[in-house]
Amino acid sequence: MTVNIDNDVLKVCRCFNIKGEAVSQSVFTDGHINTTQLVVFNDGDEDKKYLIQGINTHVFKNPEELMENIVNVTSYLRKKIAENGGDPNRETLTFLKAENGKYFYFEGDKCWRAYNFIDSSHTCNKIENKVLFENAGRSFGNFQRYLTDYPMHTLNETIKNFHNTPVRFDNLEIAIEKNTAGRADSVKAETDFAMERRCETDRLLELYRKGLIPLRVTHNDTKLNNILFDDETNEGICVIDLDTIMPGFSLYDFGDAIRYGANTTKEDDENLDNVGVSLELFESYTEGFLSACAKALTMAEVENLAFSAKLMTLECGTRFLTDYLDGDVYFKTSYPEHNLVRARNQFRLVSEIEKHLDEMQEIVMNIYKKYI
Secondary structure, eight states: OOOOOOHHHHHHHHHTTOOSEEEEEEEEEEOSSOEEEEEEEEOSSOEEEEEEEEEOTTTOSOHHHHHHHHHHHHHHHHHHHHHTTOOHHHHSOOBOOOTTSSSOEEETTEEEEEEEOOSSEEOOSSOOSHHHHHHHHHHHHHHHHHTTTOOGGGOOOSSTTTTOHHHHHHHHHHHHHHOTTSOGGGGHHHHHHHHTTGGGTTHHHHHHHTTSSOOEEEOSOOOGGGEEEETTTOOEEEEOOOTTOEEEOHHHHHHHHHHHHSBSSOTTOSOGGGOOBOHHHHHHHHHHHHHHHGGGSOHHHHHTHHHHHHHHHHHHHHHHHHHHHHTSOSSOOSSTTHHHHHHHHHHHHHHHHHHHHHHHHHHHHHHHHHHO
16 A cells, blocks of 8 residues: 655654554644644554644744643643543543653654644634634633643743733833844834833733732633634634643733734734724623633633733734844744734734723623623
8 A cells, every 4th residue: 555654754653652554644734833744544443643743942942841731731631621521532632652751752853742633623713703702712711710720830931921011021122222123213103102001011910919810821822723613513622732831821811812813804904994803702702711711710810801902912012013123033024014014903903902991891890790
């Protein structure tokens, strides 16, 4: 039987003790960070599917700490899902151990991991209706609820200060002063917009220092396409792309989901008149999220859900602007002004959120009262 499968990929599969006859290999995703191969093997009784993923060690410099976070969290989730009558093999990722006893494997200078493929599921890149976004909110809400009592001292901070907004503003000030790309004079309106709001950037950290919000397991990349949806029901079944799991605040995850999902246009739309916050989508996501985890949150977390959407949008816009000033060294760009367009888009969204913050807060509290 002739099989179109790369010898290097086949060797990696064997290192993860994948048995049987190789049937096929195809590119599953080719993202900005990691490339993933879908491989199929027949063990004599049935075809079994696995995902083989190369870990980008330029971004994730310590794969041992990275995989320790992921495996410990998914193992904890398996127990919680089973206790709640769910299917752990479908509702969280299952990673394979390599022949070296670890959950990652170096072949030359490349680092690999492997996990089971979840059948009858799909990802979505576009919010086509509010029900889908509500299902997404419920998935991330369940993620928070299941991990409420997770032993935080065991979790590694794999990317330091990832959502430390004051530090992001420090970086913006440094970028303005250095003016590496010679662009500072042309973006004074944007830098002024950001700096006028700097006084709000430490609100969550101050709440934490006062003991009003706890450190939690945070996903830190709560985009729609990081959820697997069931092919038949379109319900969210599994949170994926766990590389940025770290200690953080639940508000980081909620706010970033709204920033990405409730914008009325894409984040690099040059026409700022298209930018707005959809209160309908905000309400849908909040409904799903709080239906799953309202009782697990502190009052201060609930009271700052709407604000977190503004904060995460402000932080993201600041990061785009900083990269533009630095000469576009972090974010992938398609044209010279791309990061500036993104920054302006996010800052317009901040303005739109500010206009509707009271309405968003009322939506949160009305939904919260239903579930406590």
